Amino acid sequence: MTPSHEIEARLRETAEELLREKRVDLFLGYEKASLPFRTAPLFLTSPEEVKRLAWNPFCTTNLAVYLPRLFKAPADARAAKAAPPPPTVGVVLKGCDTLSVVALIQERQVPREKLVLVGVACPGMVDRRKAERALGEHQALGAGEDAHGNVHVVVEDGTELTLPREEIVADVCLECRRPTPSIHDALLGAPVEAKAPDAAQRRTADFESKGLSARWEHLQKTLSKCIRCNACRQACPMCYCKDCLLDQTRPRWVGASTDISDVTIYHLLRAFHMAGRCTDCGACARACPMGIDTRLLVRKSTQLVEDLYGYRAGEAIDATPPLSAFATDDPQDFLTEP
């Protein structure tokens, strides 16, 4: 595993060069945030500012979420004509984030030729809630990576603590299938192997093996925490629709309340719209302020597409997503007579 500070130094060099040589108009990366265990997305346009770029165990945000909006043409024809040409964007991507970019390229939301992909081989990012819980009564003042890749924390009374990385890494990272970006224009850090590539699949199967009522009860219990803030939708790189069904008011297809029926419909709709498109980056679960496992339903719809069509979103840039294509020998066993 390459130490984070080495990657950070190379990242700054790469960004500086790209911006100085005007090979990109904008560089998307991470910077230190005001609270420990976090970073904030950073939009850089000047080579003088690359010192702000950070690489550490807290670079969780899937920056691919910002790409569609940078390339979205205005709906109004006159505005579209007057709009500036699309920018060239350099972007820092972990293995999971790269899957999102590939899926966005496949769905023609972002043009490959306008992107400079700076891939980073990722050893797994920290789940800040796990880290905060691991500290118990203590409050972190600052956190960083130590020489062994673990997380070094200074707490309120000046005490220094070490949190073993594997204990506070996000669940989605423990289940990661692709830590090293599949496509990239530059790759930083020594490639990292997936530790448990089948873990997500196993968790889906585990849940499925429970009885119908147990599954339903579990879903109702977890979803009842939902406050309908839309963080899961907004954090998702694949949720780029100009007009989301959920925002339509004439008619209003889905109620906006937190009644369990409205909440359930919301989450089911998200799962349906993600079938064959979700790359399981975990952005939705990270964004949820209520700690709901928003991946559960979506993972099932993803698994179905994989079982039926042997397809995983974001894996191959030249593949045709199964729900965007039709073949006469498509499996259709799931179709039932009314």
Added chain:
Amino acid sequence: MTEKRIPHTDLGRFLDRLRERGAVYAPARDEAGDVALTEAPSSEPVVLEYRNFRLSPKAFLLPQNQTLLRFKNGKAEQPDLPDQETFLFGVRPCDARALLALDEVFLGGDQHDPYYERLRAKTVVIVLACTRPMASCFCTSVGGGPGDGAGADVLATGLEADLLLRAQTPRGEELLSSVADLLADATPDAIEEAEERIRAAEDQIAPVKVDNSAQRLRDAYDSPLWEAASQKCLGCGTCSFLCPTCHCFDITDEVRGGTGRRVRTWDCCAYPLFTLHASGHNPRPTPKERWRQRIMHKFRYAVETFDRLFCVGCGRCIRNCPVSMDLRTVLKEVGA
């Protein structure tokens, strides 16, 4: 002002007495390990060690969805307003102070909101002074403090062996006298211990400069900083929905045939739909205008209209923003 003491060991009896009068919500640990205001049975131990709840208690007064009327075949009727008293025990001072902001909006003008008014009248708030502030807390910079009792009926401060109880309103006086047999007089030692604990908490809170925020924000309306600061905003509603003072709402009619209800639901200025006109025009078309509105509302418009900051420094928006936006940074940048 009545000042009393109750030993920790009698707290269960105290809450049981309140349960005889109405619903009691007290801090309890859920399965995930979070402490939340819960309507727990009296057998559950009361948790006194927590920082703050994930959700602010505003939903007790302004429910996230509230039926305003029901209609059937052309006739509308207002649903019965709640009659039962609700006791909120263990609310933090910042969140109680936020109720004063909601009071301005829903009770301050000549039009009282009957739904809010009834819930406010039926809700008794017992604040628990804060001894464990977080790095995202800044109550002391926005008029509050860890030992502030504003907005509450009773201010409780946890001591080594007791809780010190101080009535803040006539309703709080009435509450304490109704359980007088459980209470002992406050001693000078207890009062001093409480003050020490609150001072220690105050010392842990880093100040944020908000003086003259209204004027500074007026001057900064067209500043390029809004564009830069809002670039990373995802446009979710986490900040608003967790905010104890955010109170904007939408009203929708849910109709099926001739029957239905009119429902009020929380809304949020980060959503594009929030200001979308029927014509298709949107006066706040990008995150820049929306994020500016959020800051302007709390630190300028509320000051101009109500002479009150609509931020209590609870830090929920900072702790929970998926992309680590921190309104303290913006306040610093505008020099507010």
